[in-house]
Amino acid sequence: MTAADGRGGAGETSRHVPVLxxxxxxxxxxxxxxxxxxxxxxxxxxxxxxxxxxxxxxxxxxxxxxxxxxxxxxxxxxxxxxxxxxxxxxxxxxxxxxxxxxxxxxxxxxxxxxxxQIDEADRGFSFRFDGPLDMRMAREGESAADLVAQLEETALANLIYTYGEERLSRHIAKAIVRERAVAPIVTTRRLADIVARVVRSKPGDIHPATRTFQALRIAVNDxxxxxxxxxxxxxxxxxxxxxxxxxxxxxxxxxxxxxxxxxxxxxxxxxxxxxxxxxxxxxxxxxxxxxxxxxxxxxxxxxxxxxxxxxxxxxxxxxxxxxxx
CATH class of the missing domain: 3.40.50.150 (Vaccinia Virus protein VP39)
Structure with a gap:
């Protein structure tokens, strides 16, 4: 939680403009x-x-x-x-x-x-850029990649549902657990691609991974x-x-x-x-x-x-x- 310059979802266009x-x-x-x-x-x-x-x-x-x-x-x-x-x-x-x-x-x-933070690919907040799956505002503690790797399926689904208000949270968690068994999920693009295969969207909708990224960011930074x-x-x-x-x-x-x-x-x-x-x-x-x-x-x-x-x-x-x- 930083910046008085206007903020929003993890994939929105970047502008350093104070809101309201x-x-x-x-x-x-x-x-x-x-x-x-x-x-x-x-x-x-x-x-x-x-x-x-x-x-x-x-x-x-x-x-x-x-x-x-x-x-x-x-x-x-x-x-x-x-x-x-x-x-x-x-x-x-x-x-x-x-x-x-x-x-x-x-x-x-x-x-x-x-x-x-969104504009810096290496911070891992945005699926607009491919970077490490980090999301830590203070650059310390557990990262989003750590949560994705360590949480068991039910806990991961609950996190995505509670903090992301994502109705397909169970399906997303199941896909994440399946994919991490194949190879670690350590980049924003890989996670976004996994979620996009579960959450279907129409033109004009928010990116399919928006709510999942929001949930992880909120959890990582409490x-x-x-x-x-x-x-x-x-x-x-x-x-x-x-x-x-x-x-x-x-x-x-x-x-x-x-x-x-x-x-x-x-x-x-x-x-x-x-x-x-x-x-x-x-x-x-x-x-x-x-x-x-x-x-x-x-x-x-x-x-x-x-x-x-x-x-x-x-x-x-x-x-x-x-x-x-």
Whole structure:
């Protein structure tokens, strides 16, 4: 999960364009002297806008060391107003504290894989290029090739179904297990070809391997767990009145954000007459966007990655942060 430059599925056309940029800046409303955390720095699209809109300071986090190295010139340009940190955004409150900020004025998160990562064949995120089946954002830990090689068939099918929402997950897992017995599956092209023989598609459909690649990427990087941790961290670090803006690109991510904000703003369903709800805890957020904000038709046309993007935003109340159950 890196990059505030607009992202989407593993096979989409690459463009380093910040998605919903105007809407994100409007939701965050930067003011002079405020401190922001950009938890997904990437190419720095949101960070640059926050620094240019007002005399702000930004702590920018990315788990990809390549993104942090690439931001050095921007950090020099803004002379002390931008701090780059190589870390996971699930630790954004701890990172902010380590940078001298016990509380901050706003947090922005742009969830998914960055166009920079997709464009690098050796990162293994995309079936558009033939490269090693890697997908590790932090360049450490188990790779997608490791999962494909080691998971037994049922576990692999469950992973593809749960994280990829792929209805043919059992057939894909069976094909993978059969093919890996012949020869190790270590490249993106070989995996994509195996999946394409199982998932039939018509002209205009997404690539047959899109959901399988998404599932492996999410599992390799624990993306949904990191998102949950980041939302909790944002709740802890935001001052009363502080703003949170989150851009997601598929339903699994958006569902987590939607449910978190519904719960924290007191919008979750209560009990029934058979099981009355107990007294709800005090809301820790108020909604800035009542519904998810989608990209305009013009932006979606200009930047295909914006088509699936959704922005949700909220403001912190003075209530104590909760402990996730």
């Amino acid at each position: 940029l105007a809407e994100v800046v409007a939701a965050l409303a930067p003011a002079d002297g405020e401190v922001f955390v950009d938890g997904t720095f990437g190419a720095g699209g949101y960070t640059r806008a926050l620094l240019d809109t007002a005399a702000t300071r930004v702590v920018a986090i990315d788990r990809d060391p390549t993104a942090i190295a690439g931001g050095a010139e921007m950090a020099a340009q803004y002379a002390g107003r931008l701090t780059l940190v190589h870390d996971r955004f699930g630790r954004l409150d701890a990172v902010a504290a380590e940078c001298g900020h016990e509380t901050v004025d706003a947090v922005v998160l742009d969830i998914g894989v960055s166009s920079m 993306e949904l767990g990191e998102l949950e941790a980041a939302l909790d961290a944002a709740e802890r670090v935001l001052r009363p009145g502080g703003r949170l803006a989150v851009v997601t690109f598929h339903s699994l991510e958006d569902r987590i954000v939607k449910q978190f904000l519904a719960d924290r703003s007191g919008k979750s369903p209560g009990g029934s007459r058979h099981a009355p709800a107990s007294r709800p805890p005090e809301p820790t957020f108020t909604l800035v966007t009542r519904k998810a904000v989608a990209a305009s038709e013009a932006e979606s046309h200009a930047n295909p990655r914006a088509r699936s993007a959704k922005l949700r935003a909220a403001a912190r109340t003075a209530a104590p942060a909760r402990t996730r159950r």
